[in-house]
Amino acid sequence: MHDAGAAHFGSPPDGFSGQVYIGSQPMSSRTHERWGEFYAAERVMPFADKARRRGNLGAQDHDIVRRVCEIIADGRFDDPDPPARIHGDLWNGNVVWTPGGAVMIDPAAHGGHRETDLAMLELFGCPLLDEIEQGYTATHALRRGWRERVPVHQLHPLAVHAASHGPMYGFQLRQAAEASLRLAGRDHRDP
Numbered sequence: 001m002h003d004a005g006a007a008h009f010g011s012p013p014d015g016f017s018g019q020v021y022i023g024s025q026p027m028s029s030r031t032h033e034r035w036g037e038f039y040a041a042e043r044v045m046p047f048a049d050k051a052r053r054r055g056n057l058g059a060q061d062h063d064i065v066r067r068v069c070e071i072i073a074d075g076r077f078d079d080p081d082p083p084a085r086i087h088g089d090l091w092n093g094n095v096v097w098t099p100g101g102a103v104m105i106d107p108a109a110h111g112g113h114r115e116t117d118l119a120m121l122e123l124f125g126c127p128l129l130d131e132i133e134q135g136y137t138a139t140h141a142l143r144r145g146w147r148e149r150v151p152v153h154q155l156h157p158l159a160v161h162a163a164s165h166g167p168m169y170g171f172q173l174r175q176a177a178e179a180s181l182r183l184a185g186r187d188h189r190d191p
Contacts, residue, residue, distance in 0.1 A: 001104075002084035003140060006111025007031070009038035009083045013109050022089050022108040022160050035113050036078045039156065040069035043112075047159035048173065056162045057170035061177075065159070068152075068177045071184045077152055079143055083111035090117040091124040091157070102132075115146050119153030151179035 008031035012020050020027045028046065032038035048065045051057035057065070087094070088108030096103045118136065121129055136142070154176045161169035 002086060002114045002117070004085040006083040006085050008033060009035050009111050009113075010042050011083065011111035013085070020108060020110060023106075023164070025160060025164060027088075027108060027110075029110065031111070034075060034078055035083070036072040036075050039113070039116075040073035043156040044069050044072070044159050047156070047163045051159060051162035051170055051173070054163060056165075056167045057173060061170060061174040064174055064181070065155070065177045068155070068180045068184065071181070072152065072155075076184050077149060081114070081143070084114040085109060086112040086114065086117045088112060088117070089157075090120045092121070092126040093124070095121075095126060097127075113153065114140070115142065115149055116153040116156065118142075118146070119150045120157050122150060123154045123157055148183055151176040152183065155180065 007014075010029055010031040012018075012029045020029045025047075028042040030038075030042055032042070044065065048057060048062060048069075052059070052062040086109065087104055088110050089106060090104065094104055094106045096105055118133065121132065126132065155173065158169055158173040158176055162173045
């Protein structure tokens with residue numbers, strides 16, 4: 001699915017022109033040429049702002065998220081990989097195990113970064129995650145340091161959950177933002 005690609009970061013599936021959602025929440029399908037710009041503006045900040053308005057993310061925590069999004073938007077975590085066609089809401093509840101293998105349901109498909117789907121599987125605990133990651137990397141190698149970048153890619157689902165499910169997710173969002181800020185302070189890119 002990821003290797004099918006997308007025209008831009010944020011692109012909905014080819015031929016789709018309706019509203020895209022994550023769960024029941026509307027999500028932007030505005031496109032960008034760079035991942036960091038897209039991710040900060042269209043995925044993290046809209047939901048962090050909503051969480052702040054609903055009282056699920058404190059002012060100081062919102063500032064931390066905003067700060068890391070400025071760094072992400074500036075390209076600190078960008079890489080030369082083209083947009084992947086990602087599921088976009090790939091948590092354990094959207095993976096159905098059948099006798100024939102795993103089936104993914106309830107997509108929020110868009111052009112994104114392949115590490116985002118893997119980070120979301122880890123966030124909510126997916127059975128057989130080690131085997132999934134091994135199978136994935138056997139098919140498509142991931143860039144060095146991808147495990148360190150997991151908190152960056154978890155910002156979006158945590159912001160979505162902080163907006164809709166309460167302040168506990170706001171706390172987790174702040175923790176992921178702080179971890180992302182620490183990572184941004186180090187050189188995480190390939191030499």
